[in-house]
Structure formats: structure tokens, C-alpha cells
Amino acid sequence: MDTVFIESLEVDTVIGAYDWERTIRQNLLVDLQMGWDNRPSAADDALHLALDYAAVSESINAFAQASHFELVETFAERLAALLMTEFNIPWLRLKITKPGAVANARGVGVEIERGCR
Numbered sequence: 001m002d003t004v005f006i007e008s009l010e011v012d013t014v015i016g017a018y019d020w021e022r023t024i025r026q027n028l029l030v031d032l033q034m035g036w037d038n039r040p041s042a043a044d045d046a047l048h049l050a051l052d053y054a055a056v057s058e059s060i061n062a063f064a065q066a067s068h069f070e071l072v073e074t075f076a077e078r079l080a081a082l083l084m085t086e087f088n089i090p091w092l093r094l095k096i097t098k099p100g101a102v103a104n105a106r107g108v109g110v111e112i113e114r115g116c117r
Ligand SMILES: Nc1nc2c(c(=O)[nH]1)N=C([C@H](O)[C@@H](O)CO)CN2
Pocket: 015, 016, 017, 018, 021, 070, 071, 072, 073, 098, 101, 102
């Protein structure tokens, strides 16, 4: 299967398990690979047949704006379910990075794979 991807999309949200994190907004980086058959959109040169990465990015942004989870695991799981339903995505790999959360690490986070290729 082909993929459509979004790399290092920066969103801000309420995220964190500690008390001090509940009162601030922090940045997360979203890396997403989505399974899609790109042949129909390529054959007709038609956006309406493509998995529109701009529309997916807007949806991720809106989700982050409204969410306030403690764990990046929860953020990833709920976002994956939302995107698969909203855009009819059969398979995805989603990585959520929390930059600077751990001293001396550029980023920490989770990566999940859901659905069938
Ligand atoms: N597996 C996880 N471990 C930790 C998380 C998390 O979301 N998943 N979160 C924290 C704190 O919120 C931390 O990021 C604050 O710097 C600790 N461990």
C-alpha cells in the first residue's frame, strides 16, 4: 500500500501527568504515516480522490487545541481513532514526540501502529 505522510507537525496542547503541567500549554510533534492507494488520485490528478494531508493536519490541530490528556499514550490513541474514522484510513503509524520533557533528550514519546496494511 502507498502512504501519505505528515512530518513534524507542531501542535500545542495541555499534556502531562504532573500538577504544574495542567496549567500550561506545551508543544508536541506529530509524525504520521497513513496507508492509502494513491493511484486513483494520481490517475485523475484529483484532490478529491487523495488523502488530503492539509485537511488531516487541520484535524490534528483542532484535536490538540481541545484536548487535555495526562499521557502522550492517550493523546496518540484517541487521535489515531479519530483520524481513522474521519478520513477512512485503513492503517496508520503515529509518533508523538514531547520535546524537552527529559533533560539531555531531544524528545521522548510514543509510536503506535493501528489498522491493517
Ligand atoms: N510513558 C510515559 N511516561 C511519562 C509521561 C507520558 O505521557 N508517558 N509523561 C510524563 C510527564 O508528563 C513528563 O513528560 C513531564 O516532563 C512522565 N513520563
